[in-house]
Amino acid sequence: MKKQVIAIYPGxxxxxxxxxxxxxxxxxxxxxxxxxxxxRNSEKQPLFSIKERLSMLRDTTKKWSNVxxxxxxxxxxxxxxxxxAKVVLRGIRAISDYEYELQMALMNRKLDARLETxxxxxxxxxxxxxxxxxxEISSLGGSIGALVPEVVERxxxxxxxxxxxxxxxxxx
Ligand code: PNS
Numbered sequence: 001m002k003k004q005v006i007a008i009y010p011g012x013x014x015x016x017x018x019x020x021x022x023x024x025x026x027x028x029x030x031x032x033x034x035x036x037x038x039x040r041n042s043e044k045q046p047l048f049s050i051k052e053r054l055s056m057l058r059d060t061t062k063k064w065s066n067v068x069x070x071x072x073x074x075x076x077x078x079x080x081x082x083x084x085a086k087v088v089l090r091g092i093r094a095i096s097d098y099e100y101e102l103q104m105a106l107m108n109r110k111l112d113a114r115l116e117t118x119x120x121x122x123x124x125x126x127x128x129x130x131x132x133x134x135x136e137i138s139s140l141g142g143s144i145g146a147l148v149p150e151v152v153e154r155x156x157x158x159x160x161x162x163x164x165x166x167x168x169x170x171x172x
Pocket of ligand 1: 010011012013039074075076077103104105107108
């Protein structure tokens with residue numbers, strides 16, 4: 001029987017963007033199972049809670065039957081091996097991503113040589129897109145409709161309304 005190739009697509013997804021979804025769709029086409037894995041123990045102070053991000057990821061990936069959404073703590077390599085994955089999938093948008101990604105891929109290889117990192121490029125329309133910019137634009141009242149799925153846009157608006165009544169007026 002042919003062995004399934006399981007890949008992990010790890011990240012912070014704060015929030016998930018159209019660029020993430022583009023990569024998930026590409027990954028789902030070439031791997032038997034793709035696990036979208038949300039890091040739990042980030043040092044950063046996230047905008048969205050783990051529960052909120054898991055919910056947005058589940059909602060936006062339910063159309064792909066071989067995509068699973070999960071969260072993990074600790075080392076990515078340990079989680080990947082525990083999940084039966086052989087591949088870590090990462091996106092490279094521009095050459096500026098490469099240095100950080102190369103360092104991480106080589107360190108993960110040092111930690112566990114059974115894992116391979118595979119890089120894919122999202123559509124070029126998303127090459128400038130990042131969760132950080134989405135958070136910033138949204139917090140300043142800019143339009144993010146083309147950058148994130150509808151559910152994420154809604155959640156961002158809710159956050160904005162909750163945090164600043166002034167911003168609520170601007171968004172109207
Ligand atoms: O979307 P991000 O924030 O760039 O994702 C970074 C992530 C989650 C892939 C990375 O921080 C990670 O794998 N963290 C888990 C801890 C770990 O394994 N650190 C060593 C990496 S070489």
